[in-house]
Amino acid sequence: MVTIADVARRANVSTATVSRVLNGLPGQASEETQQRVRAVARELQYVPNSIGRNLRRQESRSWTLLLPTIENPFVTQLSRGIEDVAQASGYGVLMGNTYDDPEKERAYLREAEMSRASGVLLTPTSDDVAIDTLLDLGVPVVSILRPLPTRSPNGADRKLDIVLNDTAETSRRGTQSLIERGCRRIACLPGLYEDHTDRLRYEGYKQALEENGLEVDLSLVHFSSVSEDLAPDVTRRLLQRKADAILVANSLTALGVIGSLKSLGLDLDHGPSLFSCDSASWMPILAPQMSTARQPAYDFGTTAANLLLDRLENPSIDPRTTVLESTIHQPVGHQGPATGP
Amino acid sequence: MVTIADVARRANVSTATVSRVLNGLPGQASEETQQRVRAVARELQYVPNSIGRNLRRQESRSWTLLLPTIENPFVTQLSRGIEDVAQASGYGVLMGNTYDDPEKERAYLREAEMSRASGVLLTPTSDDVAIDTLLDLGVPVVSILRPLPTRSPNGADRKLDIVLNDTAETSRRGTQSLIERGCRRIACLPGLYEDHTDRLRYEGYKQALEENGLEVDLSLVHFSSVSEDLAPDVTRRLLQRKADAILVANSLTALGVIGSLKSLGLDLDHGPSLFSCDSASWMPILAPQMSTARQPAYDFGTTAANLLLDRLENPSIDPRTTVLESTIHQPVGHQGPATGP
DNA sequence: ACTAAGAGCGTAATCGTTTACGGTAATCGA
DNA sequence: TCGATTACCGTAAACGATTACGCTCTTAGT
Secondary structure, eight states, X not given: OOOHHHHHHHHTSOHHHHHHHHTTOTTSSXXXXXXXXXXXXXXXXXXXXXXXXXXXXXXXXXXXXXXXXXXSHHHHHHHHHHHXXXXXXXXXXXXXXXXXOHHHHHHHHHHHHHTTOSEEEEXXXXXXXXXXXXXXXXXXXXXXXXXXXXXXXXXXXXXXXXXXXXXXXXXHHHHHHHHHTTOOSEEEEEEOTTOHHHHHHHHHHHHHHHHTTOOOOGGXXXXXXXXTTTHHHHHHHHHHTTOSEEEESSHHHXXXXXXXXXXXXXXXXXXXXXXXXXXXXXXXXXXXXXXXXXXXXXXXXXXXXXXXXHHHHOTTSOOOEEEEOOEEEOOTTOOOOOOOO | OOOHHHHHHHHTSOHHHHHXXXXXXXXXXXXXXXXXXXXXXXXXXXXXXXXXXXXXXXXXXXXXXXXXXXXXXXHHHXXXXXXXXXXXXXXEEEEEXXXXXXXXXXXXXXXXXXXXXXXXXXXXXXXXXXXXXXXXXXXXXXXXXXXXXXXXXXXXBOOOEEEEEOHHHHHHHHXXXXXXXXXXXXXXXXXXXXXXXXXXXXXXXXXXXHHTTOOOOGGGEEESOOOTTTHHHHHHHHHHTTOSEEEEXXXXXXXXXXXXXXXXXXXXXXXXXXXXXXXXXXXXXXXXXXXXXXXXXXXXXXXXXHHHHHHHHOTTSOOOEEEEOOEEEOOTTOOOOOOOO
């Protein structure tokens, strides 16, 4: 491998000069020397070794990004937002999928510690992720989509930033819109009972019902990740219990429900109303008559990244929490609930 | 920061011993010393600095993975395959989106050179990506989804591995299946004329027609990435020209066409037959009556990763090209082409 | 009792780069 | 002519880890 020393030797200067020239420090070398050094570097095909550089500079200029799974379209958008900001500021991004597995998360975080990441952004798998070593090393941490306690288990204050979406509020407004449309028996498929976000979805749903003096009928609420296989059963049961609307957690669940309706000889125009708490890009094409909430996924990424940049610049600023709002998309000129078959 | 020297001092041993203990070299330190060193390391919360380690070891134990965009579901699956293999073998993966932009690609590759990546896997933006510096540095390269010349511009042999899918063959078989179903005026939306893969799709389509003595009617072929907005126009025009089947490049195009049919009062049971050359996971739920090809995306990843591993073990093996086949999924008991409205 | 072997450990070089510090020579001002 | 300033550049010390080499001391073998 050709090193800075090789270049120096061949150009008849010291390694210091080569380094200065190649890093473009101004006024430190004569024009002629600069030419010569650059020529030799090109000739020898010198490639700077950033391992050596990072060791000396004591930083890696790269972030670690940990998300549940890249297979989620929301996540891909988000990561793109982060990547764009990082790149513009001269940082690289090392991304890892945790698959919500604390083991994997721990492994990645340890990797981040060892490689002296400049910053860490993650969707924590639980409240008690061990990020204190990181913070002690001076590595800023941004928690995305899920909150993280600003006080560590041993009582120390944590300087960390948090970006959340307004899950409960979205769900509340979605439910409200179904009510305004005339629906009264609104079912809810919020996702997993164990998941923090999914639980919030249920909370918002409940709140909207209560605000309108409606009772929560637990037989209309189904906690689970509704897979394709499961959807027909669940849908049928909800219809039997006379549901006139269904609030679903995400596009895939919506898809499952729509498919099930179809196999029952129904569709969105002749069956229950549907509201999906997030919307994949293909959703409007598939079911233009459906109401959905759209999450500002890309903005999520840029927001998180900017919080990180801020803190890199000034590590002592107080912890911040940002909540991003989703927008609700109603199809134009839709009608009230249709009666069952 | 606490270094190996701090631990050594506090444990009354040399840095060499600490290193040996912490790296688990067998029989190099007495049981008692090991206990002591480990205890001190824990007490001081020592975190190994992999920058220092990498510098000394002269390797980073991480791969660089460059793909067009993570927003493509195929790509997410693929990257997961790579990540799994990498992790199992003790490598990290640094992933970057090129967005098919040679500039971005070049920047990432330079990053890979500088950080002394252990290997590079990429979907090249063009035939003349500059990978020779990499190969000279001894960094193995695997080209994914698109071929790369095994001879460099200056005539040197390149030891690189390639993983392709059978795009043309898939397209041919898809077209063939439409013909067997009785379709005669088969339209084709292969994607962009400029894209290598998309062109192959057209080639396969053409071949199938010719093998069956059918003429290629260029008015039924539309090179472009059919967006949601464009789909209605294109679909209408194809129907006007009496197309009885459409071969589309991917799920999104299929979705656009299906949506357009709907707005024309048609669907897959009363309109042209459809064949999609790839299938997103939600495709079967949405349109179970459609024929699709399914790509082994995850296997793509593992295959590429294993080629890389092989070459890391033995850099001198000859270049290899692997082609992975897609499987065609026909719905059961479908009928011939319906007549137009 | 003397040698050989081997366990256990320390010294110091090394990886490639950056940069504080100091030195030399040229230039300028008075 | 002398001192001060400045432009240019080299020496050498870091950064944190690994590891070749050699040393000491114990143990076993003869």
